[in-house]
Amino acid sequence: METFTTTALGKTELNTIEPLNIEAILKGKFHDYLARPARKLPLDGLIGHGILTADGVVWKRHRTLMKSSFSRKRLEDFSMYEDHVQNLIGHIPSDGSPVDLQELFFSLTMDMSTDHLFGLSCSSLAPTSELSPTPDFGISFDRAQRAAVVKFALGSFDNLRPQPQYWADTKRVRQYADDYIHKALDRTSPMESISGNLAESVTKSHSCDPPRKANVLESFAEQSDSLEEIRAGLLHLLVAGRDTTASLLSNLFISLAREPRAWRKLRAEVATLNGVQPDAATLKQMPYLRQCIDESLRCHPPVPWALRIAARDTTLPTGGGKDQQSPILVEEGTLVLVPLYCLHRHSDFWGADADNFVPERWDTVKPGYAYLPFLAGVRKCLGWEFAVNTAAYVLVRLVQQFPELETGDCRPWAEELGLTMTSANGARVILRTAACAQWSQRLAAFIIAVERLIFTRRLGCATFSPSHAKHFRALSDHLQL
Secondary structure, three states: OOEEEEEEOOEEEEEEOOHHHHHHHHHHOHHHEEOHHHHHHHHHHHHOOOOOOOOHHHHHHHHHHHHHHHOHHHHOOOOOHHHHHHHHHOOOOOOOOEEEHHHHHHHHHHHHHHHHHHOOOOOOOOOHHHOOOOOHHHHHHHHHHHHHHHHHHHHHHHHHOOOHHHHHHHHHHHHHHHHHHHHHHHHOOOHHHOOHHHHHHHHHHHHOOOOOOOOHHHHHHHHOOOHHHHHHHHHHHHHHHHHHHHHHHHHHHHHHHOOHHHHHHHHHHHHOOOOOOOOHHHHHOOHHHHHHHHHHHHHOOOOOEEEEEEOOOEEEEEEEOOOOOEEEEEOOOOEEEEEHHHHHOOHHHHOOOOOOOOHHHHHOOOOHHHOOOOOOHHHOOOOHHHHHHHHHHHHHHHHHHOOEEEEOOOOOOOEEEOOOEEEOOOOEEEEEOHHHHHHHHHHHHHHHHHHHHHHHHHOOOOOOOHHHHHHHHHHHHHHOO
């Protein structure tokens, strides 16, 4: 059954993974299905009224405000990535000890996102001496997001409980954004009102300022002088971009660590770069890299559902009648849910191995509306290319630094649902540098040589092959044995 309805506490909910219905919801009958009624309670208190929680005129205004921030030039500018990736690498053990990459990826994407949005990173992964003066911003932001999930679950009952920590956290998050917004508005205030020598002196003083990074905030400030509008735009992008990219990277490394064949194939493709940092053009010429990312998004979509409410009495093209092939009535106020996790793993669309991580399936598959990690239609995520490019760059640089990967957790994958879907057990893996991997291989060869020597002596045989002796001497010297 691909479309069905349920009723609980007097509210009707329609669930569907039928591609024809999904296309109607997201594209053909877009105006009949609203996002705001389902999202305003959990999100307005934290990030305000913006692109993720708005419909109609407000949604169009924010969409227009953000478009310039995702121009081709900005999407292909990787100049800010490398410093943050190097900070990340500094937190990964070089001796092959297990590490939880999920926690590090959320810090990495927070640093990258605040750098991209505000022009200054919160630097949660930077060395202590370089920490931002507001390191608690990320803590408050994460805590407020977790509280937003509880608010969504409680619905109207949420107003019955005190939430002092939530309001303190949202105040801190908004204040962090406001501090930078005021600076940007001051820099972009019109010079027409300043006359004569004063205007000239102000211009000269600004010309002596150090060059600033291009950032989304200044782009917004050039288009709007509303503090609330700019703040909402920035915080909506922070929620949409930071969490989805961190979830994607975490689940991707979990899958690759459990599929050595896929890791070796990816490593061979990355090796063609000879250690050089990739640019946008290079990433486009790496098909298996993109297939791994697409397959991870299919198996573990960061946002596991699409939620709408019917704005009026309307219909969907299929799911009704005894054979479920007729149109189906959707009454005004009906909650409409598209469970993307189920859609992405349905064997009718993906075959008998739908639950398996198989990047090669993307050689032939044409999924259409059966694959929606960033939704589709007019509300398709504006920053989807930014998220994919960021994940691709980080993945390549980590493969170059750590060519050996294995899982550090054999438990079955389990979800933790927040504003995005992450792994409940983290992303515990073991990464080894080339030097560490070579040392491990030599040590393994040494142990084998010793075991064979003991075995042959027990048999009363004095043979010890030259290759064994060579390994024994070399490793003894290396290990100072």
